[in-house]
Amino acid sequence: MSSFQQLFSSKRRPQVSCESCSLGRLCIPQGLSEQEVELVSRIVTINRTLGKGDYLYHSGEWFHRFLALKSGTVKLVTLDGAGNEYVVDFVMPGELLGFDGLSGERYTCSAIALETVSYCELPPHQLERLGREIPKLSQILLQLSGSQFQLGIQRVVLSRRQADERLAAFLAHLSERHRKRGFSPTEFRLSMTRQEIGNYLGLAPETVSRLMSQFEASGLIVVQGKMVRILDMDGLLRFCPQ
Amino acid sequence: MSSFQQLFSSKRRPQVSCESCSLGRLCIPQGLSEQEVELVSRIVTINRTLGKGDYLYHSGEWFHRFLALKSGTVKLVTLDGAGNEYVVDFVMPGELLGFDGLSGERYTCSAIALETVSYCELPPHQLERLGREIPKLSQILLQLSGSQFQLGIQRVVLSRRQADERLAAFLAHLSERHRKRGFSPTEFRLSMTRQEIGNYLGLAPETVSRLMSQFEASGLIVVQGKMVRILDMDGLLRFCPQ
DNA sequence: CGGTCCCTTGAGTGCAATCAAGTGGAGTGG
DNA sequence: CCACTCCACTTGATTGCACTCAAGGGACCG
Structure with missing residues (x-):
């Protein structure tokens, strides 16, 4: 079905x-x-579409394009030698994908759609060529790449904190990103499973589930399956130092 | 003394x-x-020198230069609101510093010399200007920034692994970096304290110390204070999946 | 020679993982 | 339309790894 969508x-x-x-x-x-x-x-190249579970690109594939996500959510994962999956990032509309191919000639991660997604494609070589005519473009690209580094630093800090602080920061960050896109910052759907959240945060899925219940019992949020409503944002932010 | 060196x-x-x-x-x-x-x-601007403990730049300072390390080792640290220090990276000769300033207008980390260091300075604006004449330069800069992202991914994977695997990977990585610089990959000095290693790896300094002793007891390495000799590289690498 | 900082080792604790069982909801097919 | 199935999620019980607390040793520096 999704290959049909792609063709279409x-x-x-x-x-x-x-x-x-x-x-x-x-x-x-x-x-x-x-x-x-x-x-x-x-x-x-605009408006390609893929379905849930489809790969936007595979780890090991030649780095031949940046992707600009238009709608839907994507998870960026890498694998170790034993086949374990590590969620590196969740990508939301307006964000670029492909930075993991920048340092070598191949992607080191796979990008997988968590729901139906649409996106644009940007060939790096043409971007580079265009960058000579538009210096600002090279600058923007470098700056976006720098933001990725910045996110990495945030993760380092987060990975040293307690489980509840990690989850609170995760929810707060999601909320903020929804706000920036004009969606409700207090009520949204989690496109990823507890398993994927846990993987991303370095926690067992059971721990994520337990903490969600705990936050709900504390009156910070309301959880119904994948839907989350934040009742007390300040209370949530009190968990996040910095 | 170090300010004298700088002036000089x-x-x-x-x-x-x-x-x-x-x-x-x-x-x-x-x-x-x-x-x-x-x-x-x-x-x-070449061959500036600083002493141990000196700052190459401070978090919050305007991002006005990249630094290319010529000799010595530097730690890149960031602080949270509570004043906790987080070691983001250790930087070795031939590597660039300043990527943490790329996304905004200020550095988000501090760069601190772990021993006497010398380095060159590159003003970003001039690099950018020069990038218009030398497209390859922009490309290299973007690629180096991508490598930083890549390192972040490596850390994500590492942070999910057991304490002994983290330390083994750390030592193996250090060894490899020494080799690339023409130094002995099997015998080198740790310029950082156990505390800093632990902070970088997300471990308590006591745990680092214990694991070092354990590796020594297993015949993998010999430790004498800050000096490390790797006896069984394969054995060490066996700890690191991927 | 004294002081400080770093490192090592030991003992005990606690947080989050693992193991295990049960619940619920979405999608499918009869 | 309903029953079935699968998968994700929740909750409980137990375990274990790494942290914390504590004390002692050693190197470097003034």
Whole structure:
């Protein structure tokens, strides 16, 4: 079914461009002039669609494109020699995928759709070429890459904290990202399983579940399956130092 | 004493350039032509020196330069609201510092010398300007930034593993980095304390100490204070999956 | 020679993992 | 439409790894 979707969208290739994309202020166009965005628009392949569980790219595959997520959520995972999966990041609309291919010639992670996703493709070589004409573009790309490093630092700090602080910070971070995208920061759906949250936070899924119940008992949140409502954001933030 | 060193080196500004630097193949010059390296050389301030415990830059300071480490070791640390220190990375000669300033306008980490260090300075604005003339330079910078992301992924994987595996991987990684720099991969000095190793690995210093003794008892390594000799590299690597 | 800091080793504790059982909800097929 | 199945989630009981607390030893520096 999803391969059908892919085929369908490849053929259709609707002519919507970056100028009209509502995610521009989060994505590459941030800080580019209208004219420059138009140039970027030309090298972008737009509106591909994939279903839940589909791979946007595989670890080990040649790094041949950045992806700009338009809708849906993606998990970025890497594997060790024993086949264990490690969730490296969750990616939301307006964010770029592919930084794990930047240092070598191949991706080191796999990007997997957690629900139906749509995205644009940006060939790195063309981005690079365009970067010579638009210096600001190179700068933005470097800055976005720097943000990834920054996220890594945040994770280092988080990984040293107690289980409840990690989960509270995770929920607060999700809330903030929903807010930035114009969605409710207090009520949203978790697109990932408890297992995946636990993997991401370095916790057992049972621990995640227990903490959710604990937060609910404390009156901080209400949980109903994948839906979460935050009742007491301040209380949640009190768990997160910094 | 160290401020004296700094003053001294600032005045002297010896005219050694990137072309003659032995660390070129690890540092920025990798993949640049002789002519291009010459251009980079011109914007580099070379051979500053600092003593143990001195700051190369402070968290919160304006991001006004990349640093290329020439000798010595540096720890990159960040602080949380409670003043807890988190060791984000250890930096060795030939590696760049300053990626933590890339995403914003200020450094988010402090860079602290673990022993006497010497380094070069590269102003980001001039690097950026030069990047327009030398596209390869922008590419290298982006690639180096990507390597930082890659290191972050490695850490994610490592942080989920047992204490002994973390320490074994740490020692193996250090060994490899010494080898790449032409030093003995089997015998080297730890420039950081057990406390700092523990902080970096997410372990208590006592645990690091205990594991060192354990590795020694197993015949994997010999430890004498800060000196480490690796007797059985394969045995050490057997701890590290992947 | 004294002081300080770092390291080592021991004893006890606690937090989160593991093991195990049971519940609930979404999707499927009869 | 309902029963069935599967998978995710929840909750409980137990275990174990690494932390904390504590004390002693050793190296370096003034």
